[in-house]
Amino acid sequence: MSTADTATWTVTPAADADRAEWQRLYLAYGEVAGEVLSSEHLSRVWSWIVAPQAQTRCLLLREHEQQQVVGLAHYRLFERPLAGSIGCWLDDLFVDPGQRGRGGARAVLEHLRTMAAGEGWSTVRWTTGRANGARKLYDRLADRSPVITYDMAPESSSGAH
Structure with missing residues (x-):
């Protein structure tokens, strides 16, 4: 079996019982991203994940044999x-x-690609940083979009720009 064999992994939707493992990984993700995630932030995001009517969904990556949660994906x-x-x-x-x-x-x-095919979604789209080491994988699996992404902050209440 090669080291890139996807058969060594199980990907499942997050469930109520997964909160502690999800939180451990999400805190680590926040740290890598330079964000400090408060308990309020964690509770808010988890409430989205477990609410059927919310947009945000979560997949968890587990080692196939031990079922230990080692990765997460939030999508909508x-x-x-x-x-x-x-x-x-x-x-x-x-x-x-x-x-x-x-x-x-x-x-x-x-x-996600298999889910997209089964559900009739037309694309799976994401952004990443220039220095992300996973870009080699992304370049093998997907086409890089020619679209440039912008983030515009809301106007402050004082009216300053």
Whole structure:
């Protein structure tokens, strides 16, 4: 079995019983991203994950044999008016640093690709940083979008720009 074999992984939706493992990984992800995630923030995001009517969904990556949670992916669906279709937006993908390079991220992305085919979604889309080491994998699995992404902060209440 190669080190990139996706058969060594299980990808499942997060369930109520997974909160502690999800939180451990999400805190580590926040640290890597330079964010301090408060308990209020964690509770808010988890409430989205477990609420059926919320947009945010979560997949967990487990080592197939031990079932230990070693990765997470937050995603949501979005309407694509110009395409007249539904797409999947991958907000966060994180694999425990000690588990990287073994095919876990590929397993999550391939799981999302299979879900997209089964659900009729027209794309799975995500952004990443220039220095992300996973870009080689991303370049093998997906086409890089020519679209440039911008973030615009809301206007402050004082009216200052």
